[in-house]
Amino acid sequence: MRDRILKAATHLFAKQGFDGTSLSEIASAVEIKKPSLLYHFRSKAELRVAVLASMLDHFKAVLPELLAAAASQEQLASVLRALVGFFRADRDRARLLLREALDRPEELRGLVHEHVTPWVRMVEERIRQGQADGSIHAHADPAAYCVHAIQLVVGGLASADSLGVLLDDDPEAAEARLTEELLRMLHRGLYRPGAEGERPPGGE
C-alpha cells in the first residue's frame, strides 16, 4: 500500500502540483481514507520528501549506465539518449522535477549538486577530449552545454503538451519528431561536421 500511495502521489503532484493536491485526493486515488494515508506517511511534507526520494532512487539506479555511456569511447549521443530514456520512461519525472525547480529552487540546488554534478563533470571531460582532437567545436562551453542539454530534455518532455501545437502533427507524432530533432540539435550543437564517424542520430 505504501508504494501505491507513493505512486499515486507522484502522479498527482506532477499533474497538479503539491499545493494543488489534497491528501484526501491522493487517498481516494488508492481507495482509502485520509487518516489511513497519514498512518503510512506522518504528514504531507513527509510524503513529498518520500516522492522525491523515490524518484531520486530511480535516477541513482540508472546513473551507472549514464556514467558508463559517458566514459566509453562511443559518441556522446548515447549519453543523451539514455537521459531522454530515463525521463520518457515516466513523464511524471520531468514534470515533478520542473515543479521542484520552480517551487523549491534552493532545495533542488542541493540535490543537483550532489547527484548530477559527477555525471556532468564526466561529460565535460569527454567534451574537452573531443575539443582536443578537433571533433568538437572549440568554442563550446562544456559545462553550460550540459546544463542546456538537461534543460532541453526535462523541459521538452514536460511542456510538450503545450508547445506541440506549433507542429501540425498529432500529439504522438509531434513528440517523436521533437525528440528526434532534439537529439540532432544537441549533436549539431557540439560536433563539427564530418569528424571521425560522429553522425547525427536521425540520419540525413
Next chain:
Amino acid sequence: MRDRILKAATHLFAKQGFDGTSLSEIASAVEIKKPSLLYHFRSKAELRVAVLASMLDHFKAVLPELLAAAASQEQLASVLRALVGFFRADRDRARLLLREALDRPEELRGLVHEHVTPWVRMVEERIRQGQADGSIHAHADPAAYCVHAIQLVVGGLASADSLGVLLDDDPEAAEARLTEELLRMLHRGLYRPGAEGERPPGGE
C-alpha cells in the same frame, strides 16, 4: 492600485504558484486588505486571467520587433536575442509561463496557437531559405527547432537558480555564461560553419 495588485500578483504567482499564493498575501504585498483587493478583481480566477493577459500584452508589444527581426536579412541570432531579451527583462515571465504549461496545458495550448504560431511560421520560412541557399543544415527540422529554442530560452531562465550550481561561477556570472552558450548553441544547432558571414555571437 489595480496595476500594483497585478504586478504583485504576477510576482507571487510566478514565485509560489497560483495555488500556493493566497489573496491575503497579495493584498498585504500592496498594503491593503483582502476585501479591498476583491473590489478590484471579482475573484482569484479573474485575477489569474488578468495576470496572464497582462503578460500576453507585453509579448504582443514586442511581437512586431520579433517578426521584423525574423523577416529581415539579418541572421536569425537577432531573433533569438530578442526572445531572450523579452524574458530576461522580467524573470517572472518565464516562471509564469512554465507554471502555466504545467498547470493548465490545454489553456496555454490555445494561447500558444494563437499568438506564437505566426512568429514560428516566419522563422520556419527563414530557416527553409537558409537550407535552400546552403547556409543551414539540410537535416534540421525548422518547426521542431523553433520549439526547442523557445523551451531553452524559457526553461533556461526559469530553472537557472537550480541548475546554475553545475557551473562553479557565482550565480550572476553563471547566468551570463549560460545565456552566451545558449545563443552559440542555438547558432551551431542551425548554421553550417563558415557560411556567408554567419558568425556565432560570442566570437571565437
Next chain:
DNA sequence: TCGTGAGCCTACCGCTCGGTAGGCAGCAAG
C-alpha cells in the same frame, strides 16, 4: 448642502485543508 460613487475597512460566512483521537476487525504469538 446634499447625494453619490469610489475605495477601503471590519466582521463574518461556509468550506476545505492538514492533522488528531480513539475505536474496531483481523491475525499472529504466548
Next chain:
DNA sequence: CTTGCTGCCTACCGAGCGGTAGGCTCACGA
C-alpha cells in the same frame, strides 16, 4: 483465550481559504 500489533475507519479539531455584507470616509458635481 488473551495480548498486542497492523491497518483501516468515523468523528472531530483549529486554521486558513475564497468570498460576501455592510458600513465608513472622502472627493466631487448638482
